Structures are given as C-alpha cells and as structure tokens.
C-alpha cells in the first residue's frame with residue numbers, strides 16, 4: 001500500500017471541498033482543511049478522522065488574505081514536510097447587475113474566487129517546485145467559459161481561474177513533475193446558492209442537470225493524478241459552451257429567459273444582502289445544498305412565469 005498523501009483543500013468546510021476532503025480521508029490521506037469558519041472545519045475534520053484520515057489539521061484562513069494563506073501553508077508544511085495534492089475549491093457567488101452589487105461585495109467575490117487561488121499558488125508553488133512533485137487542482141466552473149445574467153463578478157472570477165490554470169502550466173514547464181489540473185463543474189447541489197449575495201429580483205439555484213458534490217470531488221482527485229481527466233464535468237457543459245461560442249446571437253437572446261427558469265428559484269422569497277461573501281456563515285455550510293428535485297424546481301418556475309404573465313395581462 002502507498003504512503004498516505006498530504007492533501008490540502010480550500011473551501012473544505014462545505015460542498016465540493018468537503019466532499020474532496022471526505023474522499024481523501026477514506027483513502028487514508030493526511031488532510032489539511034482550510035476555510036474561514038473554524039467550527040465547520042472542525043466538524044469536517046471529525047468526519048474525516050472517522051472515515052480513516054491519517055491525520056487532520058484545521059487551518060482557518062481567508063483565502064483572499066495573502067498573509068493568512070502564507071501562514072496556513074507554512075503550518076501544513078511545518079507539520080508534514082511536504083504537500084502532495086492541493087485543491088482550490090473555496091468560492092462565493094453574488095447575484096445582481098454590476099450597478100446593483102455593492103462594490104465591496106463585487107470585489108470580494110473576485111478576491112475570493114480568483115485572487116484566492118493566486119495567493120494559494122504563490123505559497124504552495126515553492127513547495128511543489130522544490131519537490132518537483134505534487135498536484136495543484138483548481139476548481140473553476142462552466143461559468144468560466146460563458147456569460148450568464150446578473151453574475152458578472154462570478155463570471156469574471158471564473159474566466160480568470162481558467163487563465164490562471166494555463167498560466168501556471170506555462171510558467172512551470174521546467175518542473176515536469178508538478179501536475180496542474182482544472183475541473184469545471186456545471187450545477188452541483190451545495191449550499192453555495194443559499195450562501196450567495198443577492199441583489200437581484202430572484203434567488204439562485206443549481207442549473208439543471210444537478211450533480212452531487214461527490215461526483216465533482218472524485219473528478220478532482222482523479223485529475224490530481226491524471227490532469228488530462230479534468231476539464232468539464234458533464235456533457236451539458238459542452239452543449240452550453242457550444243451555444244455560447246458558435247451561436248452567440250442565439251445564445252445572448254435565449255440565455256436570460258432560460259437562466260431564470262433553469263438556474264433561479266422564482267418562487268422563493270428574495271432576501272437581499274451580502275450572504276457569505278464578506279464573512280463566513282459557517283452554520284449554513286454542509287456537504288449538500290438540499291435543493292430538491294431540479295425538474296420540480298423548473299416546473300414551479302414555469303408555473304410562476306405563467307402566473308406572472310397572466311397577472312400582467314389582467
């Protein structure tokens with residue numbers, strides 16, 4: 001049996017990051033768990049111990065704060081002397097037009113989703129380069145390849161993550177032992193939608209078809225060993241990307257109405273505010289989002305559209 005690996009996961013206290021941590025624990029790895037909220041990390045650490053982790057280390061840190069990331073990485077390397085797999089999964093969402101989302105919320109989405117992985121790379125790269133071994137996996141999104149209504153900060157941050165991935169590969173060609181991977185999920189049932197900052201007229205939900213976080217997590221761990229097996233999670237991502245690239249006029253016309261029915265909850269009450277963008281709401285973190293059956297969600301949205309249209313006519 002191979003020696004346990006040292007796996008550092010950001011965003012480890014919820015959703016995809018938590019699923020990655022649990023799967024790495026089940027194969028007996030050492031886990032280093034990073035997010036802002038300590039209690040949620042402690043919960044995941046306890047689960048990981050139970051699942052068979054060789055050890056767990058909880059390193060609360062804000063990924064957008066370079067000094068905190070530096071300290072967390074130093075603590076992990078101080079404990080284990082190396083890093084084998086680093087997974088960048090921490091992320092936040094804001095809904096609303098550019099003129100509706102407050103500047104500090106907009107900027108913090110970009111700081112978390114894009115500058116966060118940059119901070120991570122800045123401090124793990126020297127370790128991986130010294131080893132000439134190890135993997136850095138960036139979790140992006142299908143939204144890093146397209147445009148969608150009222151998600152400008154998220155769209156821009158995820159386009160940037162895709163650029164960062166290629167840039168890291170180009171810059172580190174002199175260290176062929178390091179594996180860089182990029183995994184772009186579509187809709188995944190995690191708490192991120194209920195945690196989102198909301199400044200529009202409806203709340204978000206995972207776009208159909210909706211995957212379980214475990215499916216994305218296994219892709220992440222497979223890609224850490226075999227980076228060419230990363231990329232898009234799900235065929236629907238390729239269909240959407242084809243529409244965006246090959247049929248831009250059709251795409252831009254249809255994406256608004258389709259997005260509102262497929263990727264929003266038109267029935268749920270809208271609570272405006274920054275969600276978890278500016279500070280952790282760790283009590284709402286968890287492995288799953290419990291969003292329910294996506295087809296029933298679409299049916300409820302269609303019924304709401306019919307109701308609003310009929311109301312508009314009367």
Ligand SMILES: NC(=O)c1ccc[n+]([C@@H]2O[C@H](COP(=O)([O-])OP(=O)(O)OC[C@H]3O[C@@H](n4cnc5c(N)ncnc54)[C@H](OP(=O)(O)O)[C@@H]3O)[C@@H](O)[C@H]2O)c1
Pocket residue numbers: 010011012013014015016017034035036037038040061062063064088089090091092112139140141142184185186187188189190191192193195206276279280281282285286
């Ligand atoms: N769910 C989807 O449908 C979907 C689709 C495509 C891509 N993705 C991407 O997948 C990744 C994981 O998303 P998820 O759905 O698993 O989200 P999630 O369940 O909301 O988990 C987000 C994690 O990130 C942490 N986090 C947030 N801001 C942070 C910060 N500034 N510093 C450190 N940690 C921070 C959160 O903990 P604290 O709040 O305590 O810090 C939490 O552990 C994200 O990059 C997301 O963009 C998700």
